[in-house]
Amino acid sequence: MYGKGLLKGLWITFKHSFEKKDLVVRYPEQMPHLQERFRGSLAFDFEKCIACGICIRNCPNNVLSMETAKDEDSKKKKLMQYTIDLQYCMFCNLCVEDCPTNSLYFTHDFELSQFHRDDIKRVYHRPPELDQQEAAQKTSDQDTQTAADDKKEKQLRAMINAINKNPQKVLARVLDGEEQVEVLAAVLMADEKKLARMAEMMITDKEKAKKVALAFVKKELKEREKGGDQ
Amino acid sequence: MEHWFTDIAQALVNWLMGLGLSAGWADFVLLIVQWLCIVMIVTINVIILIWLERKVSGFIQLRLGPNRLGPYGAFQTIADAIKLLTKEDIIPSRTDKWIFMTAPLFFIVVSVMLYAVIPMGDGMQVVDFNVGLLYFISIGSLSTICLLMAGWGSNNKWSMLGAMRAVAQMISYEIPLAISLLGVVMIAGSLRLSDIVVAQGNIWFVLLQPIAFITYFIAATAELNRGPFDMPEAEQELTAGAYTEYTGMRWALFFLAEYTNLVAVSALCATMFFGGWQGPGLPSWLWIIIKTYLIMLVFMWMKWTFPRIRMDHLMSFSWKILLPVSLANLVLTGFGLEFFKWMGWW
Ligand code: SF4
Ligand code: SF4
Numbered sequence: 001m002y003g004k005g006l007l008k009g010l011w012i013t014f015k016h017s018f019e020k021k022d023l024v025v026r027y028p029e030q031m032p033h034l035q036e037r038f039r040g041s042l043a044f045d046f047e048k049c050i051a052c053g054i055c056i057r058n059c060p061n062n063v064l065s066m067e068t069a070k071d072e073d074s075k076k077k078k079l080m081q082y083t084i085d086l087q088y089c090m091f092c093n094l095c096v097e098d099c100p101t102n103s104l105y106f107t108h109d110f111e112l113s114q115f116h117r118d119d120i121k122r123v124y125h126r127p128p129e130l131d132q133q134e135a136a137q138k139t140s141d142q143d144t145q146t147a148a149d150d151k152k153e154k155q156l157r158a159m160i161n162a163i164n165k166n167p168q169k170v171l172a173r174v175l176d177g178e179e180q181v182e183v184l185a186a187v188l189m190a191d192e193k194k195l196a197r198m199a200e201m202m203i204t205d206k207e208k209a210k211k212v213a214l215a216f217v218k219k220e221l222k223e224r225e226k227g228g229d230q
Numbered sequence: 231m232e233h234w235f236t237d238i239a240q241a242l243v244n245w246l247m248g249l250g251l252s253a254g255w256a257d258f259v260l261l262i263v264q265w266l267c268i269v270m271i272v273t274i275n276v277i278i279l280i281w282l283e284r285k286v287s288g289f290i291q292l293r294l295g296p297n298r299l300g301p302y303g304a305f306q307t308i309a310d311a312i313k314l315l316t317k318e319d320i321i322p323s324r325t326d327k328w329i330f331m332t333a334p335l336f337f338i339v340v341s342v343m344l345y346a347v348i349p350m351g352d353g354m355q356v357v358d359f360n361v362g363l364l365y366f367i368s369i370g371s372l373s374t375i376c377l378l379m380a381g382w383g384s385n386n387k388w389s390m391l392g393a394m395r396a397v398a399q400m401i402s403y404e405i406p407l408a409i410s411l412l413g414v415v416m417i418a419g420s421l422r423l424s425d426i427v428v429a430q431g432n433i434w435f436v437l438l439q440p441i442a443f444i445t446y447f448i449a450a451t452a453e454l455n456r457g458p459f460d461m462p463e464a465e466q467e468l469t470a471g472a473y474t475e476y477t478g479m480r481w482a483l484f485f486l487a488e489y490t491n492l493v494a495v496s497a498l499c500a501t502m503f504f505g506g507w508q509g510p511g512l513p514s515w516l517w518i519i520i521k522t523y524l525i526m527l528v529f530m531w532m533k534w535t536f537p538r539i540r541m542d543h544l545m546s547f548s549w550k551i552l553l554p555v556s557l558a559n560l561v562l563t564g565f566g567l568e569f570f571k572w573m574g575w576w
Contacts, residue, residue, distance in 0.1 A: 006536065013535040017289035024293055 039091040039106040042084050046124050049103040051079040055095035061088040064095060073138065082124040086112065152203075159199040163188060174202065174213040183217045235515065236353050239264075264356050268345045276489040280307045283530055290534045317478035322385070325475065330383030334476065334483035337376035341490035343369050348497045349424050351507050351515035362423040363415060366498060367408050370453065373491065374400045377462065377472050380484070384475040392471025395541060396462035399452055402545055403459075406552040407449035413442040413556075413563040414502050427506030436503040441559040443503045445552055450495045452548070455488070457533035461541050496525040 025032045034040075042063075056064045067081040096104045114120050162170045167185035168178070175181050188195040194216070201209035239260060246256040281296065281304060288295025296303030321330060347362035349355045359365050374397050381393020415421055417438060418429040426435075436443045452459040463471040473484050500506060500521035507514035509521075539547070 009535045013290045021292055021294050
């Protein structure tokens with residue numbers, strides 16, 4: 001019969017209109033269930049970013065931009081400010097995918113509308129804690145430096161003392177033969193600078209100390225010969 | 231309750247005549263007041279109808295429809311109306327300005343003119359025309375011209391295409407519409423709408439003329455450009471047909487006129503087939519409102535159930551099925567009437 005399908009359709013919609021309407025998410029009261037990889041607004045982790053600029057070069061819409069400055073001490077690039085102008089973002093994921101440190105990531109926040117256009121833009125300033133942290137890092141570095149210096153000097157002084165006290169025994173480490181050792185001891189006792197140099201070398205580089213010691217002895221012997229001639 | 235409105239009108243006339251106006255002038259003032267009332271009725275109806283339409287479509291599609299503003303979202307249309315009123319009126323530069331600008335005005339005026347003859351209760355008719363039905367049908371077909379004006383004036387191919395579809399469709403469906411109503415006229419023996427209502431005192435004409443009712447209903451759906459016959463708008467193909475270039479209040483006027491037509495055609499349907507304002511218990515004006523709204527609900531129900539049909543199917547359906555059927559119904563009615571008279575039952 002003609003029109004049977006029409007009546008069937010009408011009956012279906014009639015039934016539907018009395019069904020319970022629980023297919024809809026009543027959004028402001030009820031949040032929709034978002035999948036894990038849902039791309040909501042873009043967020044940025046200032047501390048992780050290494051200011052490499054890969055994200056900025058990859059963004060097709062020029063959403064991202066940053067300001068950097070050169071760190072005076074380490075001569076490294078340092079991030080001062082990072083801007084996400086979200087109104088142009090098409091959530092293509094290119095920046096997130098390419099960030100080597102995962103500083104950029106998508107959140108589940110999808111309520112992006114703002115009353116003013118400028119409010120859409122997100123500007124991340126360099127957090128002051130980061131500077132403080134860096135400063136703290138630097139002073140601690142210096143401390144270890146001075147500590148090392150102290151240690152070296154102590155060693156040096158100990159070495160000089162040892163040479164002064166017992167030249168034969170200590171200098172035997174760099175030279176063979178008692179005669180030579182005696183000559184070297186005489187040279188070093190005469191010149192404090194040479195003594196300090198020799199002591200330092202003996203601590204840091206024994207081979208070099210041996211060579212220098214030999215050179216000293218030869219020179220001294222020569223001079224003595226000359227003096228003997230006169 | 232029954233005579234509230236007629237009493238108010240009578241009191242108004244009496245009061246004006248008491249002020250020293252002649253009867254003619256008093257009637258004239260009454261006419262203006264009646265028109266204002268009609269405009270008010272139309273506006274309120276449209277606000278309710280748009281809300282209803284959205285609710286019905288939502289329910290049918292397993293949604294909730296508007297439900298934020300006011301109880302059950304009832305104030306949503308009011309907010310929309312305010313939005314449309316305050317919107318910028320954009321007139322594209324290459325349009326035929328006068329035609330573009332006046333089309334919505336003509337459309338709404340034509341739609342409101344339909345209400346002049348509709349009996350909205352016992353004795354509640356602006357003009358009780360002796361050819362009321364003829365007036366209704368001829369004024370109703372004027373809206374075709376307004377749509378053509380809108381399409382032509384927009385100077386946009388989609389608008390033009392939509393308007394041409396509207397004209398082809400509305401003129402084709404005008405014929406079965408008029409012919410199906412003729413059967414009722416033959417039985418009632420009058421073109422005066424109040425006579426037709428009175429003639430249904432014993433039995434509704436929907437029972438005597440079921441085929442005419444079905445053809446009228448289908449043709450009226452097409453006349454109103456409502457789904458499944460909304461080819462002229464067909465937003466998937468023509469954006470919004472003739473309305474594409476309209477914004478703000480002008481567009482709202484078209485919208486208003488469409489729903490105004492819907493109310494008018496449903497009220498005519500109630501008048502012609504469902505006994506008009508006659509009914510037990512309740513006052514007559516309430517009966518016509520109830521009947522009209524029930525018919526409009528069916529219109530909405532159909533719109534949100536059936537898919538849109540193709541343009542060529544639409545035309546061939548009108549000329550090859552609806553027209554022969556309504557003509558056959560007319561012939562059958564004539565024979566039936568003669569037979570009944572011959573048997574002495576009429
Ligand atoms: S998601 Fe795409 S458009 Fe948005 S900031 Fe990243 S690269 Fe640019
Ligand atoms: S790619 Fe990552 S690390 Fe490099 S500048 Fe962008 S956010 Fe920073």
